[in-house]
Amino acid sequence: MSTLTRAEIEEFWETWLEVNREAERNADWRPMAEWYAEDATYGWMLTPEEHFMAVGRDQIRDWAIGIEMDGFDGWHYDYQATVIDDQKAMVVGFWKQRAGIVDDTTGREFEIPGLGGSWFGVARQADGDLKFSWQRDWFDFGAMAHTMGEVMKSGKAPDSLRERLKVFGLGVPGHYRPEDLPSTVWPPPVEAGEHVTQQAPPAAGTAGT
Secondary structure (H helix, E strand, C coil), rough: CCCCCCCHHHHHHHHHHHHHHHHHHCCHHHHHHHHHEEEEEEEEEECEEEEEEEEEEHHHHHHHHCCCCCCCCCCCCEEEEEEEEEEEEEEEEEEEEEEEEEEECCCCEEEEEECEEEEEEEEEECCCEEEEEEEEEEEEEEHHHHHHHHHHCCCCCCCCHHHCCCCCCCCCCCCCCCCCCCCCCCHHHHHHCCCCCCCCCCCCCCCCC
């Protein structure tokens, strides 16, 4: 059971939304690192054979919201809905990825289709402040690649985005094969089974043992 109140989590979440707005206005997401615990982890899956993982506030600042976000000037990730579980001190935010670049064919911003979002764990630190202890994102990588291709074909992609899209693969800091990940794909407390709500059925041949 969490020792945090819902009011505390909601207040912390509102500060997170505000720093997101500020980061998008300034096209610099690095100040958001201060919302993470010093030992926080932040990851997502790119493909079954390639994942991203940052361990610790410095890697989150330099890699997750640094290298990974460089070149995305004008993009915005507006939260469409939020779910707060104050019993488990978790927050789930669902966002849309929009480019800030208008598609002349539709008259609307380029947008990565499908659901995207972030799953956070919130924890009280020794000084009493609340911080994110972990974050895991999800999005459709194929849909993202398709939209990026459309943005590039439109001729409207800024040079900064063109340069960013040249940075990919396992040689980029924070990119790992699944077997080499420094933290678990599922958030550590979830992977450890602390929040199981449905037990897996027994394996074939083990019933009654």
